[in-house]
Amino acid sequence: MAKAIAKKKPLAKKSNTIKLNFDTSWEYAPAPESKSAATINKQYDLFINGEWQQPSSKKYFDTINPATEEKLSEVADANAADVDKAVKAARNAYDKVWKKMPAKERAKYIFRIARIMQEKARELAIVETLDGGKPIKESRDFDVPTAANHLFYYAGWADKLEYAFPNRRTEPLGVAGQITPWNFPLLMAAWKIAPALATGNTVVLKPAETTPLTTLKLAEIIQEADLPPGVVNIITGAGETGAAIVNHADVNKIAFTGSTNVGKIIQRAIAGTNKKATLELGGKAANIIFEDAPIDQAVEGVVNAIFFNQGHVCCAGSRLYVQESVAKEVIRKLRDRMQSLIVGDPMDKNTDIGAINSREQLNIIQKYIAIGKKEGAEMYESSCALPSKGFWCRPTIFSNVAQSNRIAQEEIFGPVLSILTFRTDDEVIEKANNSPYGLSAGVWTDKGSKIFNMTKRMRAGVVWANTFNKFDPTSPFGGYKESGFGREGGLHGLLPYLKLIN
Ligand code: NAP
Ligand code: MG
Numbered sequence: 001m002a003k004a005i006a007k008k009k010p011l012a013k014k015s016n017t018i019k020l021n022f023d024t025s026w027e028y029a030p031a032p033e034s035k036s037a038a039t040i041n042k043q044y045d046l047f048i049n050g051e052w053q054q055p056s057s058k059k060y061f062d063t064i065n066p067a068t069e070e071k072l073s074e075v076a077d078a079n080a081a082d083v084d085k086a087v088k089a090a091r092n093a094y095d096k097v098w099k100k101m102p103a104k105e106r107a108k109y110i111f112r113i114a115r116i117m118q119e120k121a122r123e124l125a126i127v128e129t130l131d132g133g134k135p136i137k138e139s140r141d142f143d144v145p146t147a148a149n150h151l152f153y154y155a156g157w158a159d160k161l162e163y164a165f166p167n168r169r170t171e172p173l174g175v176a177g178q179i180t181p182w183n184f185p186l187l188m189a190a191w192k193i194a195p196a197l198a199t200g201n202t203v204v205l206k207p208a209e210t211t212p213l214t215t216l217k218l219a220e221i222i223q224e225a226d227l228p229p230g231v232v233n234i235i236t237g238a239g240e241t242g243a244a245i246v247n248h249a250d251v252n253k254i255a256f257t258g259s260t261n262v263g264k265i266i267q268r269a270i271a272g273t274n275k276k277a278t279l280e281l282g283g284k285a286a287n288i289i290f291e292d293a294p295i296d297q298a299v300e301g302v303v304n305a306i307f308f309n310q311g312h313v314c315c316a317g318s319r320l321y322v323q324e325s326v327a328k329e330v331i332r333k334l335r336d337r338m339q340s341l342i343v344g345d346p347m348d349k350n351t352d353i354g355a356i357n358s359r360e361q362l363n364i365i366q367k368y369i370a371i372g373k374k375e376g377a378e379m380y381e382s383s384c385a386l387p388s389k390g391f392w393c394r395p396t397i398f399s400n401v402a403q404s405n406r407i408a409q410e411e412i413f414g415p416v417l418s419i420l421t422f423r424t425d426d427e428v429i430e431k432a433n434n435s436p437y438g439l440s441a442g443v444w445t446d447k448g449s450k451i452f453n454m455t456k457r458m459r460a461g462v463v464w465a466n467t468f469n470k471f472d473p474t475s476p477f478g479g480y481k482e483s484g485f486g487r488e489g490g491l492h493g494l495l496p497y498l499k500l501i502n
Contacts, residue, residue: 050229093230278486
């Protein structure tokens with residue numbers, strides 16, 4: 001497949017669309033990871049009370065490989081009765097086992113899960129890539145190790161909560177209902193399960209419909225780690241299954257990562273109840289390049305910020321603000337670099353940009369590309385050939401974008417960058433903050449004082465300086481405004497799972 005992809009065919013020029021079409025100086029022989037290092041069952045049931053249980057409806061739905069459109073497996077469709085079973089199992093485990101267990105014993109289980117995850121790292125990376133379409137080098141080098149790191153980190157906190165919150169007594173909340181999106185399935189599951197278990201809560205977790213497999217693999221790991229039955233329950237299903245978790249009367253906390261739209265539905269649903277919530281929602285991150293920045297480094301950072309994981313990243317740097325004096329140079333270098341990105345088989349270790357996660361998501365991205373053209377922005381797209389099957393999008397840049405354009409305001413969630421220019425610090429702060437979102441941002445400059453000035457004034461949960469998309473379990477992550485509330489990661493990530501007493 002990679003060979004076919006490397007061949008470039010000339011493409012026609014359109015009015016405001018320029019397809020980049022020049023040879024890159026390197027081409028790599030295909031280096032595919034082997035599917036045989038992973039086991040995917042034909043069918044997965046629900047993991048409730050430490051056992052695999054059939055869904056009460058007996059219904060299953062397919063999960064496919066978005067790079068080939070082939071069916072990988074079928075997974076159970078949980079309804080409200082199954083959710084109820086899972087919540088009861090979680091409540092029972094909470095009351096009878098987990099909240100009574102000494103914290104250092106709880107920690108041992110979390111360490112064990114983390115260690116097994118490391119042992120199975122290669123298999124988990126393969127399954128993540130097959131099910132979701134992201135390049136193997138990302139699942140291998142980022143998703144799986146970062147997920148294990150989160151478990152290790154929070155395992156360390158379990159018996160040290162008195163140091164995290166000095167002079168306060170802490171109590172767990174009870175049963176946590178957790179709902180994850182499709183862009184970082186295993187990592188999001190680890191982000192949610194690790195702090196919940198460390199603080200003494202039990203869990204009912206639902207992964208996204210298109211990428212359930214690594215979370216089901218995590219259930220197998222949890223079983224292997226001998227976690228007491230019911231402490232973690234994994235149930236699969238669509239949005240209605242998620243809604244049944246949200247609306248269940250015996251769930252004490254909702255941890256949701258996903259779109260702002262669904263986040264609003266959840267907030268409405270739990271209004272007036274005692275449920276605590278953290279909502280990690282959408283983003284439209286501003287990435288700002290000043291004229292004194294190391295331009296080559298910044299260009300590489302911008303490529304990473306928007307094309308990493310096909311732009312399926314809530315904190316993707318999807319709005320680029322470049323200081324006018326260097327705009328020409330930055331755009332030229334970005335176009336050149338974009339043309340050299342390898343798009344195609346996600347299992348190939350050379351691939352930079354894999355498959356779009358689903359046909360629905362591809363339709364959304366294509367709709368926004370059409371909107372960008374209509375809004376009059378100048379579009380460049382890589383001229384790379386795309387595989388004939390599967391869901392694909394060439395990396396795309398829009399320049400001459402206006403602040404009011406929809407492609408500068410709305411989340412596209414694909415490999416599409418909108419470029420705007422600015423002259424002064426005040427102007428770019430104003431523009432960067434002019435967004436309904438506030439999840440992340442980036443600043444590229446040689447000047448430390450400028451970094452501090454910008455980070456202080458930017459309304460975003462995370463601001464990266466001279467880097468982008470860097471994650472660490474010790475750092476809190478979360479947004480402002482329509483990007484949600486609450487923090488995951490770090491000491492801050494413990495708090496949403498605890499009651500602080502006196
Ligand atoms: P989504 O459509 O909101 O779905 C997220 C999860 O919620 C999925 O498991 C989904 O199930 C479930 N769900 C759907 N409707 C629901 C309802 N009414 N009640 C409860 N649960 C419901 O988001 P997505 O398309 O999977 O993910 C992309 C979005 O996530 C983007 O907006 C991105 O910015 C955001 N995101 C944010 C962060 C962050 O940390 N802030 C991180 C990653 C992603 P189904 O899949 O079965 O529909
Ligand atoms: Mg899939």
